């Protein structure tokens with residue numbers, strides 16, 4: 486199909502995150518982040534955070550794919566693929582190793598100066614996530630993570646340095662990667678609390694509020710420093726289909742999207758808490774530290790666009806699942822299988838129609854631009870002789886999802902400004918720490934135990950995506 490589906494200037498790109506690709510975890514003054522103490526896991530063994538580095542364990546983020554030293558060659562490959570933009574994050578601990586210092590680490594900034602300049606010299610627009618699951622460990626140990634309001638100012642100090650330093654160079658920013666994931670896994674924001682703690686709900690709500698205030702103030706600050714800045718939120722999205730035609734399942738499915746995703750975009754985009762969140766706080770007699778000034782900041786610091794990740798969908802049942810988190814009123818039943826969909830080895834179900842649904846829901850509810858900053862298919866790859874990688878499963882997934890994107894734009898009228906598939910170069914998996922859960926169009930020779938030459942090879946999907954970009958989505 487050669488008809489035009491995407492606007493000129495559509496931001497075709499790729500996405501990575503500092504902690505999953507850079508490596509160099511302890512050089513040039515970098516401090517320890519929460520990801521630096523995470524061991525490797527796999528689909529049946531969870532990653533663990535160790536109190537300190539244990540020489541008997543393997544910590545895959547320490548070396549990542551050594552992007553820190555290889556980024557110049559990697560950017561050449563991204564350029565060859567035709568990328569218009571590249572999303573990565575800045576490691577907070579390179580700039581503020583502990584997180585609460587008054588002045589930044591110049592060596593850390595020097596790395597990002599060069600990285601950003603190299604991207605710009607190659608006509609690739611940098612898209613920057615300010616915090617992507619890599620907060621300073623010290624802020625967890627000393628302050629208890631984001632449940633502590635002091636973190637708001639530490640984060641804003643960090644933001645100020647970035648907005649000033651990269652003013653006019655970086656236009657697209659996102660404040661927190663997948664902000665709603667903290668609701669499900671508070672440890673991502675450095676908050677240690679077990680879900681049977683009587684204060685669990687209160688602590689989670691306070692943590693979310695602190696993140697929202699920090700994000701809204703960062704948006705205001707970024708606009709004051711450079712009015713051309715486009716500053717977005719970033720949410721994890723997924724669809725939950727009702728398990729049966731029982732209306733109760735439909736209600737449960739509505740809870741799933743509303744309470745799992747839209748509650749968060751509502752605050753970022755509308756600038757206030759939705760009524761069901763206020764009700765939940767009242768009903769549970771939560772004592773939250775929320776000031777009028779903070780609420781005003783949330784109202785003023787609304788985002789310019791919604792950044793989102795989408796990988797797969799799920800099925801939701803109204804029957805109470807004892808293992809699910811139903812604390813916010815919904816009967817969440819994550820991970821039920823859908824007989825109509827195929828899943829990868831990790832149980833992530835490929836569902837391009839679910840993607841289109843999400844784009845419609847967000848587009849229609851908010852009528853502001855969307856930026857799809859993560860999408861992809863984790864799959865093991867086989868390298869044939871001559872470093873050939875036939876990853877037709879990945880091409881098939883991406884083709885169907887780009888097609889859904891085109892339909893959302895052309896049929897549903899959703900305003901979508903860009904698409905940056907996840908892990909355009911293979912990197913460390915966030916959930917399992919494995920290398921074999923690969924998303925890239927560029928293969929990295931590294932295995933789950935850290936062995937490999939780190940050489941890069943182009944997969945079939947590299948050439949496929951190159952054509953997609955060249956034809957501006959005309960050739961899928």
Ligand code: BG6
Nearest residue numbers: 502662863913914915916917922
């Ligand atoms: C997103 C995260 O949730 O999913 C990324 O923002 C992550 O950091 C990606 O890598 C894919 O998940 P995983 O666990 O397969 O790496």
